[in-house]
Amino acid sequence: xxxxxxxxxxxxxxxxxxxxxxxxxxxxxxxxxxxxxxxxxxxxxxxxxxxxxxxxxxxxxxxxxxxxxxxxxxxxxxxxxxxxxxxxxxxxxxxxxxxxxxxxxxxxxxxxxxxxxxxxxxxxxxxxxxxxxxxxxxxxxxxxxxxxxxxxxxxxxxxxxxxxxxxxxxxxxxxxxxxxxxxxxxxxxxxxxxxxxxxxxxxxxxxxxxxxxxxxxxxxxxxxxxxxxxxxxxxxxxxxxxxxxxxxxxxxxxxxxxxxxxxxxxxxxxxxxxxxxxxxxxxxxxxxxxxxxxxxxxxxxxxxxxxxxxxxxxxxxxxxxxxxxxxxxxxxxxxxxxxxxxxxxxxxxxxxxxxxxxxxxxxxxxxxxxxxxxxxxxxxxxxxxxxxxxxxxxxxxxxxxxxxxxxxxxxxxxxxxxxxxxxxxxxxxxxxxxxxxxxxxxxxxxxxxxxxxxxxxxxxxxxxxxxxxxxxxxxxxxxxxxxxxxxxxxxxxxxxxxxxxxxxxxxxxxxxxxxxxxxxxxxxxxxxxxxxxxxxxxxxxxxxxxxxxxxxxxxxxxx
Numbered sequence: 001x002x003x004x005x006x007x008x009x010x011x012x013x014x015x016x017x018x019x020x021x022x023x024x025x026x027x028x029x030x031x032x033x034x035x036x037x038x039x040x041x042x043x044x045x046x047x048x049x050x051x052x053x054x055x056x057x058x059x060x061x062x063x064x065x066x067x068x069x070x071x072x073x074x075x076x077x078x079x080x081x082x083x084x085x086x087x088x089x090x091x092x093x094x095x096x097x098x099x100x101x102x103x104x105x106x107x108x109x110x111x112x113x114x115x116x117x118x119x120x121x122x123x124x125x126x127x128x129x130x131x132x133x134x135x136x137x138x139x140x141x142x143x144x145x146x147x148x149x150x151x152x153x154x155x156x157x158x159x160x161x162x163x164x165x166x167x168x169x170x171x172x173x174x175x176x177x178x179x180x181x182x183x184x185x186x187x188x189x190x191x192x193x194x195x196x197x198x199x200x201x202x203x204x205x206x207x208x209x210x211x212x213x214x215x216x217x218x219x220x221x222x223x224x225x226x227x228x229x230x231x232x233x234x235x236x237x238x239x240x241x242x243x244x245x246x247x248x249x250x251x252x253x254x255x256x257x258x259x260x261x262x263x264x265x266x267x268x269x270x271x272x273x274x275x276x277x278x279x280x281x282x283x284x285x286x287x288x289x290x291x292x293x294x295x296x297x298x299x300x301x302x303x304x305x306x307x308x309x310x311x312x313x314x315x316x317x318x319x320x321x322x323x324x325x326x327x328x329x330x331x332x333x334x335x336x337x338x339x340x341x342x343x344x345x346x347x348x349x350x351x352x353x354x355x356x357x358x359x360x361x362x363x364x365x366x367x368x369x370x371x372x373x374x375x376x377x378x379x380x381x382x383x384x385x386x387x388x389x390x391x392x393x394x395x396x397x398x399x400x401x402x403x404x405x406x407x408x409x410x411x412x413x414x415x416x417x418x419x420x421x422x423x424x425x426x427x428x429x430x431x432x433x434x435x436x437x438x439x440x441x442x443x444x445x446x447x448x449x450x451x452x453x454x455x456x457x458x459x460x461x462x463x464x465x466x467x468x469x470x471x472x473x474x475x476x477x478x479x480x481x482x483x484x485x486x487x488x489x490x491x492x493x494x495x496x497x498x499x500x501x502x503x504x505x506x507x508x509x510x511x512x513x514x515x516x517x518x519x520x521x522x523x524x525x526x527x528x529x530x531x532x533x534x535x536x537x538x539x540x541x542x543x544x545x546x547x548x549x550x551x552x553x554x555x556x557x558x559x
Contacts, residue, residue, distance in 0.1 A: 006051035007058075008033065008087035011080045020080060023276075023286035025269040028256040033088060040095075047092050047101045047263070054087030060125045061086075065160035066117070067153055073160055081289040082118055085268050089122075089230070099228040105266040106252045107234045110287040110324040112300070113270070115234045119203050120154035122232060126201045127184045128167060128177040132226075135182035135200040140215040147186035150205050151175075154184060189214060197222040202231045207245040208238025216244065237271065237326045239316065241521060246326060250504070250524070251402045257337055259496075259503050260403060271324040278323050279305065287324035334478075334505035334517065334529075339486050344494040347382055350374050354439045355384075356542070357431060358467075358535025360527045361450045364421035365390060367414075369527040371498075372434055373535040375543045381484060381536075382491045384434075385498040385528050388427055391416040401524055403500060413497045424453055431457065441542070444534040467534045475514035477537040478507070501528040 012030035014020040022030075039045045061076045078086065085107055092101035109115055123137045139154075141147035155170040169176045175184040182200075202219030210216070216231070223229035238245055252267040254260040276283040284292045284301050291297035301322060308318035319325045355372040362368050367387050374382040389397065394405050394416060408414045415430070417423040434440055442463045445454050454464045467473060484490050492498055505526045508518040517526055517533070 006049075006054065006087070006091075007080065007083045008049070008051065008054055008091060009037065011084040014080065020289075021282075021285045022081075022289070023269075023271055023273050025253065025256055025267075025271060026081075026286070029268050030084075032256065033084075036092070045263070046095050048095045049091050050093060051087075051091060053093065054083070054091035056129075057086055057090045057122075057125055058083060060129055061121045063161055063163045064121050064124065064157045067156040067160065076117060076121060079114070079290055079293075081268075081270070082114065085118065085266075086122065088268075089232075089266055100230070101264060102266040103223075103229060103264045104231045105233065106248060106268075107232075108237065108249065108252075108269040108271065108324060109234065109289070110270065110291065111236055111321045112297070113288055113290040115205065115236075116150050116153045119150045119205060119232065119234055120157055123150065123154050123184055123201060123203060124157060124164065124168070124175075126230070127175065127182050128164075128180065130200075132182065132200050133180050134198075135177075135180060136198055137182070137184040137201045137203070138187040138197070138199050138219065139184075139203040139205065140187045140219060141205060142189050142210055142215065144186060144188040144190060146206065146209070147188040150203055151184065151186040187215070187218075198225055199223055200226050200229055202229075204231070204233045205235070207233050207235040207248065208240070208243065210245060211240070211243055213244040237320045237324045239320060239327050241326065247402075247524065249326065254500070254503055257503075258341075259337065259499055269324075278319060278325075279309075284323070287322065334507050335482060335485065335502050337499075337503050340492075340499065340502055343485055343488060343490045343492055345491045347384070347491060347493040348376070350382055350384075351437055352439065354441045355434070356535045356539040357434065357440050357443045358531040358533065358537075359427070359431075359443060359445045359450065359453070360531035360534060361422075361424070361427075361446070361448075361453060362527050363449070364424075365393060366422075367525045367527045368422045368424075368427060369501075369531040370427060370430055371528065371531040371535050372438065372440070373532065373539045374438070375539050379543070380489045380491055381539065381543075383493070383495075383498070383532060385413075385492075385495050385532065386430060387414045387497055387528055388422050388430075389414055389416055390421050391418050392420045403524075408497050411496075413495055427453070428456065431462070432460075435462075442538055444538050446530070446534060465538055467537050469516075471510050471512075471514035471516055473537060474516040474533060477533050477540055478515055478517065480540050481533060481536050495528075498528045498532070500524070501526045501530075505529050 012033050015022045015027055015030045037049060040048045058078055061078055064076045066072050066074050066076055089102050089105055093099060127135055127137050139147050139150040155175055158164045158168045158170045158175060199219050199222050204216060219231055235245055255262055255265055255267050270289055271287050272278060272283055304318050304322050308315040316327055320327055353374050355374045358371045360369045367389055369387045372384040376382060389405060398405050409416050415426055417426045442465050443457055444465045444467045446469050447466045458464050504522050504524040506518050506521050507515045509515050517530060
């Protein structure tokens, strides 16, 4: 085993070498830290890791006392995974300014794994020991009782510590630090006024329970005057895939797997892996890095599993709260993204070759996508995908969708059309340009909202084919694209917009095991992959006809 002087880096090697059992997403977080160490201080990555800054926070936690259970009253000695989380957040800084790198943190753990301890201690540190005058620390929730859980833990830490109680004044609704004129306050949706806040630290505990992003938005919108604020989300998985936390979770998964990049967002997600058997106690530690290390914790989990097996209606709760798995997330993800990224080969020379064009016009205020699919002689399919977005919506959609539309426009993967809606004339011109360089055999379109578009293109001489949006039409091409990806026969050229859409896609299934993409449950835009499936529904048939004809011509007939 490698040995390192700082506990953050040591944890990474312990995880990756198997000393600490962890799931794939935790391994990705560790790889991210090690990768960043190799490039720290470079012009394109102006951050450095200073272990002493992390150790300072660890030292502060030792002045805090446990408030519950058999450890109540004893100093807090952080577990390795807790040191990795806290040490990463406070140890990474900008090489020139010394300000913290991470402005947001998302941590997802199973129930009873010390979430409140991490949040309460971090809140007290940033209240009194982080050098910020007039710091405002808020623990937030939809209801005040929930918001006070973290706050009350912090207050009890102060009461139990002689060192902290000398410096802090806790009361029912505020912990006050007189020296820096700073305060720690519980904040909820039913607080009388949410205006005028200037959060230094905004804590969102159990974000999965928030039906709207209101508290998230209140915290972030008030941080503008702070030089190194932090939004800290800690949650378990949840049941509501339409709530904002699930979207945040998917975004964070994309940060870890490299689909998206945000150097100022720290992510740690402890959950079971896709193929893990939740009945196998050996894998429970992946979602429970604290609880599963004690016999009491394992007995608790065994008891919860027994209830879930005896009462099937309780299984969802066990999977979500104890195994940290978002309900419905295990089986309905469309694509294995590792296999998709393995198809990241350079596009061959396609000039003059025939292609099938798929169009997903969607709504004029959203993303519109066009995909040209080229069936190749060797059985592979090359893909060129392009999207369109209204120019006036770019900033709003970047905030809502949490993706870099502006960068993708600059890189040439998206065209911004003037105004508030997508101008379909730009889409038509793009297809005309495709036909000049290549040979557009057909344009395949979803008939919803596209009748006039198809009529216009037919009037220009293009062959247009209506692709009905149902299981009967879409199941086979949806399955076949996935099969081709797994066989390495798709060439997508690392188009980041298409890759993002594929990672967002989930499927639904009918009683006959036919599948199609589920736009209602997909976590974000899927228009590029929808346009590809439209194209593939015809390209797949042409490839099969070609194979049949070649087979017939190659037969040795005897008369």
